Amino acid sequence: DAGVIQSPRHEVTEMGQEVTLRCKPISGHNSLFWYRQTMMRGLELLIYFNNNVPIDDSGMPEDRFSAKMPNASFSTLKIQPSEPRDSAVYFCASSPYRGWETQYFGPGTRLLVL
Amino acid sequence: SQQGEEDPQALSIQEGENATMNCSYKTSINNLQWYRQNSGRGLVHLILIRSNEREKHSGRLRVTLDTSKKSSSLLITASRAADTASYFCALAEGGATNKLIFGTGTLLAVQP
Numbered sequence: 569d570a571g572v573i574q575s576p577r578h579e580v581t582e583m584g585q586e587v588t589l590r591c592k593p594i595s596g597h598n599s600l601f602w603y604r605q606t607m608m609r610g611l612e613l614l615i616y617f618n619n620n621v622p623i624d625d626s627g628m629p630e631d632r633f634s635a636k637m638p639n640a641s642f643s644t645l646k647i648q649p650s651e652p653r654d655s656a657v658y659f660c661a662s663s664p665y666r667g668w669e670t671q672y673f674g675p676g677t678r679l680l681v682l
Numbered sequence: 683s684q685q686g687e688e689d690p691q692a693l694s695i696q697e698g699e700n701a702t703m704n705c706s707y708k709t710s711i712n713n714l715q716w717y718r719q720n721s722g723r724g725l726v727h728l729i730l731i732r733s734n735e736r737e738k739h740s741g742r743l744r745v746t747l748d749t750s751k752k753s754s755s756l757l758i759t760a761s762r763a764a765d766t767a768s769y770f771c772a773l774a775e776g777g778a779t780n781k782l783i784f785g786t787g788t789l790l791a792v793q794p
Contacts, residue, residue, distance in 0.1 A: 572724075601781075611725075611770070611784040623780055659724055667781045668712055668774030673724035 570594075572674035574660050580680045586648040589677045592641055593662030601671060602635055602645050603659040611659075616667050617643065623667065650681045686714075686754075686771040686785035694791045701758040703788040705771030706751075714747060714754050715772040715782065725770065728756075763794045 573592040581587055593600050602614040615625040617637045628635070632651070637643040647654055657678050661671040686705040695701050705714065713732045717725040731738045731747045731754065738745050744757040758765055768789050772782040 610786050613781050613783075616781055618780070661725075670715065670727050670730055671725075671782065672727065673717075675724045 572660055572662050572672055574658075574674040574677050576677060577675065578678045578680075580682065581650055582682050583651055584649045585681075586646065587650045587654075587679060587681075589645040589658050589660075589679070591643045591645070591660030591674060593643070593660070594664075594672055595641065597662035597664045597672070598640070599663040599665065599667055599671075600637060600643050601661040601663075601667070602643070603661065604656045605659060605676075606656045614645070618667065650679075652681045655679055655681050685783050686773050688769075688771060688785045688788045690788060691786070692789045692791070694793065695761055696793050697761060697763055699761055701761050701765070701790055701792070702755055703769055703790070704753060704755045705785055706753045707773050708752065709775065710749075712774045714745075715774065716743075716745060716754075716756050717770045717772060717784075719768045719770065719787070721767070728769075758790075761790075761792045763792050766790060766792045 575590045598619050600617040603611050605611045614627045615635045616623050620637045635645045657676045659673050659676045661673045663671045686707050689704045711733055713730050715730045716728040718728055719725045729740050729745050731745050742759045747754045768787040770787045771785045774782050
């Protein structure tokens with residue numbers, strides 16, 4: 569199995585630009601999670617999908633962030649417009665179970681907003 | 683939602699020694715999980731222990747859970763340099779809270 573696939577692995581952009589992060593979960597997994605990791609705040613859950621439906625988006629920091637899951641094999645996290653404080657590593661994870669069971673993480677996207 | 687508090691924040695040991703890290707929490711849980719993160723990589727699930735379990739083993743890993751003290755410990759026996767990583771506990775409150783809450787992690791350095 570290829571595991572969770574994220575792209576791009578690294579992204580450098582300028583403040584104000586739109587950023588789109590992509591995730592392909594493990595086939596057959598019906599839960600998908602987007603996390604953000606920073607030194608200051610640790611690992612934070614941004615949004616959780618189950619069967620392609622957003623279940624909990626209480627961690628999405630503000631309206632500049634949006635996430636979609638149009639089908640079971642693809643999800644995007646979009647930041648528009650981006651700001652320097654959005655610089656972080658963004659992880660996608662998937663699970664064949666409910667949200668509080670074992671999760672399988674992708675390698676992450678390291679985002680730097682200048 | 684609560685967050686697990688991990689102790690110590692950093693730990694340095696020699697290869698072959700055992701490493702113990704702890705996680706404490708405040709309210710009831712459905713399960714508690716431990717993950718490892720190597721530098722620059724994603725998290726890898728190590729072990730899950732449910733609220734009605736007291737101890738689980740996986741290879742060189744041993745996890746205990748004391749729900750009366752609201753704490754868990756992860757023991758890595760006969761450590762290797764490859765065990766150098768950050769270790770996170772993650773709390774699953776279950777029920778309506780359909781998510782894991784990750785602690786701040788313990789940075790383990792195993793010196794060869």
